Amino acid sequence: MPEEEVLQDAPHRRVVRVGDTVRRPMQPWAPAVHALLRHLESVGFPYSPRVRGIDEQDREVLTYLDGRSGPQSWIEVAGDAGLVASARLLRDFHDAVAGFRPSDELSWFTGRTAPADGELICHGDFGPWNVVWRDGRPVGLLDWDYARPASRLYDVAYALEYFAPFRDDDECMRWMAHPRPPDRRRRLELFAGAYGLTSLTGLVDAVLDVQQDGIDQVRRLADLGRQPQAAWVADGYLGELERKLAWSRDNRHLFE
Structure with a gap:
């Protein structure tokens, strides 16, 4: 076995790179995610990792995607082009996923x-x-662990x-690489337009609903003993x- 490079070393999930692959612990929903990734490969979607099986330590094996990600990605999306x-x-x-019938x-x-x-099937953690x-x-x-059935919205x-x-000015500049307080309404319009939405009606409410859903999901998974949600709670x-x-509720006027 080639040398392992540790990418994440959380107690619940040790992720390593081995050559041009990534090895991660299997999750109960891994078969569904693997079916999704195999569909994306079959239709030529170039941005998703490819499933390469299960190794001798019962870890899923995915192709390694080389580039800047994680904290390094914030600066990439602070400007209009990103x-x-x-x-x-x-x-x-x-x-690409619209034709997938799991x-x-x-x-x-x-x-x-x-x-x-x-x-x-949404990505769930975009x-x-x-x-x-x-x-x-x-x-x-x-x-892709949080892939789930939902609407495109x-x-x-x-x-x-x-x-x-949907964050205050201090967090935008300290953690999200914005050089100045962002024009949130303009950025929302740019993202929605580039995606292809023809109307912004209800979009702010949809973000608030998703934020509430995230809270509900963390609580539900923590109650089931899932990690990292149990540790988060x-x-x-x-x-x-x-x-x-x-x-977000108090400052929705910044987006409307």
């Missing part, structure tokens, strides 16, 4: 199975940290929380999420 490119990436993914036997992290009418960048353009999309609203972003993270939602 913002627009990210929205188009999300639209490309939705168009088996009713597959279960996603939400526990739900097949998408309802008008739904598809934030800047999960986009891989090279030479100023997105080349990959990481971390779910992914758009989830993304807008971080791309607009123990550390008081739910209170932080609730404060962020309260800020």
